[in-house]
Amino acid sequence: MLFPEKQITLKDGRSALLRSPVEEDAAEMLAFLKDCANETHFLSREIEEYTETEAEEAERLARTNASETGSMLVCAVGNEIAGNCQLSFNRLSRIRHRATIAIALRKKYWGLGIGTAMFKQMFLLAQARGVTQLELGFMEGNARARALYEKMGFRIVSYHPNAFRLKDGTLCHEYFMVCELDVEADN
Numbered sequence: 001m002l003f004p005e006k007q008i009t010l011k012d013g014r015s016a017l018l019r020s021p022v023e024e025d026a027a028e029m030l031a032f033l034k035d036c037a038n039e040t041h042f043l044s045r046e047i048e049e050y051t052e053t054e055a056e057e058a059e060r061l062a063r064t065n066a067s068e069t070g071s072m073l074v075c076a077v078g079n080e081i082a083g084n085c086q087l088s089f090n091r092l093s094r095i096r097h098r099a100t101i102a103i104a105l106r107k108k109y110w111g112l113g114i115g116t117a118m119f120k121q122m123f124l125l126a127q128a129r130g131v132t133q134l135e136l137g138f139m140e141g142n143a144r145a146r147a148l149y150e151k152m153g154f155r156i157v158s159y160h161p162n163a164f165r166l167k168d169g170t171l172c173h174e175y176f177m178v179c180e181l182d183v184e185a186d187n
């Protein structure tokens with residue numbers, strides 16, 4: 001699903017563009033994903049587990065944009081991808097009211113309001129699709145992510161003990177959160 005472009009102003013005064021990624025973003029997207037994996041241990045993949053070629057990444061972006069069950073938004077600052085945010089919908093009628101959201105930003109763009117802006121856009125899309133409950137998970141210790149999620153209305157509902165094992169052997173729980181959305185007047 002494609003997003004209409006939206007210009008935003010970051011907390012440091014720079015402007016940025018929220019938009020759907022296109023196939024031409026493939027090389028920059030792979031560089032972005034590897035930077036994120038390098039800069040934080042709070043994501044599920046290790047850097048060496050990003051083995052996709054540029055062609056495969058381009059195909060993944062095209063597939064996501066054409067998909068009815070997935071939607072991706074990037075935040076571009078100039079030619080650089082600062083962050084991405086993904087929404088995954090469910091097809092089955094009994095779980096169609098739920099969707100999962102995930103987000104990551106390059107470290108130099110943390111704390112500038114991008115996470116808040118991307119979540120607001122994704123909330124609108126989810127509501128327009130009739131979703132009434134957004135869900136996500138975060139790794140134990142990720143205070144910055146938790147702060148964003150709580151600010152946006154998420155609350156912890158459960159946890160998965162020892163869901164992640166880091167390279168040094170540390171085991172970390174995963175916390176699950178949900179956020180109830182208002183039903184849009186049209187739905």
Ligand SMILES: CC(C)(COP(=O)(O)OP(=O)(O)OC[C@H]1O[C@@H](n2cnc3c(N)ncnc32)[C@H](O)[C@@H]1OP(=O)(O)O)[C@@H](O)C(=O)NCCC(=O)NCCS
Nearest residue numbers: 042103104105110111112113114115116138144145147148
């Ligand atoms: C988690 C992440 C997406 C947050 O995005 P962000 O753009 O930095 O968040 P925002 O700037 O919109 O800040 C959201 C809120 O977090 C809080 N916050 C900011 N800095 C914080 C810090 N150092 N510690 C705790 N909370 C903080 C503030 O309350 C802020 O709200 P405010 O702007 O109204 O004051 C981003 O830091 C990131 O990509 N981290 C690495 C990858 C990751 O952890 N992804 C999530 C995996 S579950």
